[in-house]
Structure formats: structure tokens, C-alpha cells
Amino acid sequence: MKSELKQSDTANFTINGKTAELPVFKATHGPDVVDVRALYKETGAFTFDPGYTSTASCESKITFIDGDEGVLLYRGYPIDQLAENSNFIEVAYLLLNGDLPNPQQRADFEHSITMHTMVHEQLKNFYSGFRRDAHPMAIMVGVVGALSAFYHDSTDINDPQQRLVATHRMIAKMPTIAAMAYKYSIGQAFVFPRNDLDYTSNFMRMCFAVQAEDYEVNPVLSDALDKIFILHMDHEQNASTSTVRLAGSSGANPFACIAAGIASLWGPAHGGANEAALNMLEEIGSVDEIPEYIKRAKDKNDPFRLMGFGHRVYKNYDPRAKVMRKACHEVLDALGVKDEPLLKVAMELERIALEDEYFVEKKLYPNIDFYSGITLRALGFPTEMFTVLFALARTVGWIAQWSEMIEDPNQKIGRPRQIYTGAPKRDYVPIDER
Numbered sequence: 001m002k003s004e005l006k007q008s009d010t011a012n013f014t015i016n017g018k019t020a021e022l023p024v025f026k027a028t029h030g031p032d033v034v035d036v037r038a039l040y041k042e043t044g045a046f047t048f049d050p051g052y053t054s055t056a057s058c059e060s061k062i063t064f065i066d067g068d069e070g071v072l073l074y075r076g077y078p079i080d081q082l083a084e085n086s087n088f089i090e091v092a093y094l095l096l097n098g099d100l101p102n103p104q105q106r107a108d109f110e111h112s113i114t115m116h117t118m119v120h121e122q123l124k125n126f127y128s129g130f131r132r133d134a135h136p137m138a139i140m141v142g143v144v145g146a147l148s149a150f151y152h153d154s155t156d157i158n159d160p161q162q163r164l165v166a167t168h169r170m171i172a173k174m175p176t177i178a179a180m181a182y183k184y185s186i187g188q189a190f191v192f193p194r195n196d197l198d199y200t201s202n203f204m205r206m207c208f209a210v211q212a213e214d215y216e217v218n219p220v221l222s223d224a225l226d227k228i229f230i231l232h233m234d235h236e237q238n239a240s241t242s243t244v245r246l247a248g249s250s251g252a253n254p255f256a257c258i259a260a261g262i263a264s265l266w267g268p269a270h271g272g273a274n275e276a277a278l279n280m281l282e283e284i285g286s287v288d289e290i291p292e293y294i295k296r297a298k299d300k301n302d303p304f305r306l307m308g309f310g311h312r313v314y315k316n317y318d319p320r321a322k323v324m325r326k327a328c329h330e331v332l333d334a335l336g337v338k339d340e341p342l343l344k345v346a347m348e349l350e351r352i353a354l355e356d357e358y359f360v361e362k363k364l365y366p367n368i369d370f371y372s373g374i375t376l377r378a379l380g381f382p383t384e385m386f387t388v389l390f391a392l393a394r395t396v397g398w399i400a401q402w403s404e405m406i407e408d409p410n411q412k413i414g415r416p417r418q419i420y421t422g423a424p425k426r427d428y429v430p431i432d433e434r
């Protein structure tokens with residue numbers, strides 16, 4: 001990756017009488033960035049930034065977020081335009097290659113992905129090693145991490161062709177691996193992929209078809225799930241993406257890096273948010289209970305929080321939520337399940353959040369996790385599968401970010417620093433003198 005960093009200014013830092021003149025780089029969108037790489041050399045001091053919320057860890061051309069304005073761009077394209085007009089394969093190509101494909105490029109890419117959807121026959125043995133009640137994400141971490149033991153011909157990160165093969169394999173096999181995790185959890189036989197179906201329809205069939213009868217894919221449901229996948233593909237340098245980059249900076253193979261990303265995504269503060277939102281709806285239980293829970297949500301001394309509202313990054317309406325809201329209602333209309341109590345609670349909460357002065361003032365809009373949880377529930381997925389579906393979609397972003405990092409001339413092994421506040425240097429004391 002050719003660096004596009006352009007210096008726009010300088011910043012002077014004076015610490016303990018020592019001054020460092022540091023370059024300031026200008027982004028295509030977003031805030032300027034102070035390059036502090038020389039700070040320690042010039043002054044003997046580090047920066048302190050827990051969570052790296054004010055630190056750019058890399059240069060990237062893939063995704064841009066403006067949380068204040070409610071903007072999410074994939075390679076410059078607004079997320080709502082892509083979700084409404086494109087499909088999973090086309091957006092995956094965009095994230096990986098930088099531009100939307102022409103018809104031949106799209107056909108070639110789709111063919112390559114389709115030809116890699118099968119998994120090694122011996123990989124099935126991994127599933128039988130897990131308890132039937134194992135969380136599907138636990139299975140995903142183990143099985144994806146094991147892929148490097150099966151595909152030795154695509155683990156050399158210094159070979160561009162091997163990197164390309166690994167990229168296509170990961171994107172192609174993730175739906176198969178995820179569907180197998182689901183089937184195993186419910187005690188049903190695995191369903192193998194079919195090459196005549198599109199990416200998302202193929203995944204739905206692998207999840208819901210059974211040996212006794214095939215599964216007819218509903219295009220409305222498939223389109224909604226495809227949108228969910230597109231909306232979750234990438235989200236800048238979040239916890240799991242940063243984990244993938246950090247693991248990859250050591251030279252680890254791509255399968256191991258993606259397994260690390262899955263492990264990070266599993267956390268309830270990250271990929272488990274839509275599951276938490278659905279659990280909240282179940283806790284509320286009925287529309288009659290909503291006023292009491294709204295009252296609790298407004299009480300600073302009450303530990304109850306409305307899940308699926310507001311966002312750490314977006315201080316405006318989550319642009320993904322707008323698309324997801326429409327898809328959610330389309331799914332509910334297609335399935336005719338609006339009378340389900342849980343969905344009634346969700347719709348009333350949505351109405352209140354969009355109209356109540358407290359929520360509007362604090363910009364606590366329904367986010368993508370609120371709508372995706374409801375939609376996935378309606379599609380027939382149990383809550384423990386929600387994060388698995390997130391991982392399936394995010395694999396594209398992880399791989400794109402990993403590839404970009406490998407090709408970045410400024411890439412170094414990740415080594416965050418710390419401010420040590422422990423005991424000062426002291427001498428060892430023999431046990432009988434303590």
C-alpha cells in the first residue's frame with residue numbers, strides 16, 4: 001500500500017524542558033493527526049491513551065466514520081447506498097480491492113468464492129469434539145483457528161498469491177463453518193453448500209434445510225440478511241479489527257488472525273450488543289411494562305440501561321440503523337409476526353425513542369443492534385448465533401484490513417507502551433525474613 005500521508009502543519013511538544021517538533025498529517029475526512037513517533041526519542045516521554053480512543057494506530061483507505069454527522073463510508077461510498085443497491089459479493093470486492101467491480105470482475109470473484117465454500121472433510125471431526133451445548137462462538141474460535149492446519153498452501157504472508165487464496169478461502173468458508181456450528185448446536189446433520197445459490201441464500205439453506213426436505217429461500221428474508229452482512233462488514237479500527245491487525249503485525253498466518261478477531265468480537269460490549277438488546281426486550285416482557293423501564297432508564301441511580309440505543313461512536317442516528325429499520329419491517333411484514341409480544345415491545349420502544357424529548361436530546365436513537373436483533377430473531381436464528389453472523393460478515397473487513405496492514409510500508413509489530421505505577425525497585429527478601 002502506497003502511503004498517502006501529507007503533512008499539513010507541525011506541533012511542538014515541550015516536556016521537562018525538551019521540545020519535539022512533530023509533523024501533523026491531514027486526512028481525506030476526519031481530524032488531523034499528530035505523528036508522535038519521535039516524541040519519546042526527542043523528549044523521553046510517551047503519550048497516555050487508554051483504549052486508544054485518541055490514537056490513530058494505522059493509515060487506512062478502507063472505512064471512514066463521522067460519528068457526529070452519522071456517516072459511514074466504505075471506500076468512499078455511503079453505507080446506505082451500498083446496502084440498498086449492491087449485494088454481499090460486490091461490497092466484499094469493493095472492500096478488498098478499493099473499487100466496485102465491473103461485470104467480469106464481479107463474475108470472476110463470485111466464481112472464486114463459490115469454488116471455495118466446501119471445507120476439508122476432516123474438519124467435521126472438530127465439531128464432534130465440542131459439547132452439544134457449547135456456545136457457537138466457542139466453536140468458531142476453535143475451528144477457524146484450525147484452518148491453518150488444513151490449508152498450508154495459503155499461510156505464507158509474504159506471497160501475494162497465497163494471501164489472495166487465503167482471503168477467498170476465509171470469505172467462502174465462513175458461512176459453511178458458521179452453519180455447521182449452528183447445525184451442531186441443535187443436533188441436526190450438516191448441510192453442504194450449493195454452487196447455484198448466491199452467498200447469503202446458500203448460507204440460509206445450510207442453516208435451515210434438513211435431510212428430509214429442502215429449504216426454499218424467501219428472497220425478502222435473504223435480502224434482509226444480505227443487508228445485515230453488508231452493514232456489519234467493517235467499522236474502522238474497532239476492538240476486533242485492531243485485534244486482527246495486532247495479531248497480524250507479528251507475522252501470524254491469516255487464519256490465526258481471524259480467529260483472534262472472532263475471540264475479541266465475542267465480548268458483550270462488542271459483537272454481543274444485539275444479543276443484549278434482545279435480552280433486554282425479553283426482560284421488559286410486555287408493552288404495559290415499558291413506562292416503568294423508561295423511568296428506570298432515565299434514573300442515573302438505577303443500573304438498568306436500555307440496550308440497542310445510542311452508540312459509542314455515533315452521536316447522531318446510526319446510518320446503518322436507517323437501512324436496518326426498513327429491512328426489519330419488511331421481514332416482519334413478510335412473516336406476518338407483528339403480533340408477537342416481544343416485537344410489540346420493540347416497536348413501542350422504537351416509537352418512544354424517536355419521539356421522547358429525553359431520548360432525542362441525548363441522541364439515544366435506536367442503533368443497528370436494536371433492529372438486527374429483532375430481525376435475526378424473526379429470521380429464525382437463536383440469540384447465541386447472533387454474534388456468529390456478525391463474525392461471518394466482519395470477516396471481509398478483517399481480511400481487507402489485514403491485507404492492507406501486510407502491504408503497509410510503515411507497518412511494525414504492535415507494541416503498546418504503558419505508564420508503570422507499581423512498586424519502585426526493591427531487593428529480594430528471603431522467606432524467613434518476611
